[in-house]
Amino acid sequence: MNDETSQSQEARDVEQATWFECDDGWGALIAELETRLKALSPDYTISQVKEKFGGLRYYANAGDVNAETSKRFYDLIHEAETKSFEICECCGQPGQLSRRGKHGWYKTLCPKCAASMNFEPVRDAGSGTS
Known part of the structure; x- marks a missing residue:
């Protein structure tokens, strides 16, 4: 790889990193989602990927696709966001x-990570009580 190609790749890596504002534990979940999204819409764009209220938020645009593909695209995102509440961030x-x-602060954590960060499980997330 020449210097110009290397610098170009580094610039893309830095640019892509700014989209992701979550810890590495969701890496496999995000990678799987991206593979599935790219199969539906190879030219889709990512606006932002982050943690919010303990779950994954994945903001992307499907691009120029038909209504059925668009629905499936956003359903896949919703599925991954839901799964994130079962995976330690x-x-x-x-x-x-x-x-x-x-x-x-809310985070989805395994017992070991929760203990090391002074977090406690939310007992009944649906009712707002612990």
Whole structure:
């Protein structure tokens, strides 16, 4: 690889990294999602990938596709976002929604990562009680 190609690849890597604002534990989930999205719409674009309220948020545009493909595209994103609540954001092991403090930060974590970060499992996420 020549210097110009190397610099171009590094610039793309830096640009892509700015889209991702979550820990590495969801890497396999995101990689699988991207493979499936690319199969539906090879030219799709990513706006942002982040953690919010303990779950994955994946913002992308399907591009110029028909309505059926567009629906499937966004259904795949929704499925991955839902799965993220069962995967530790830090290490990728099975996890559950956890919270630091009564009204604190939410993250989906395995018991080991939760303990090391002073998070506790949210007992009943649906009712708002712990």
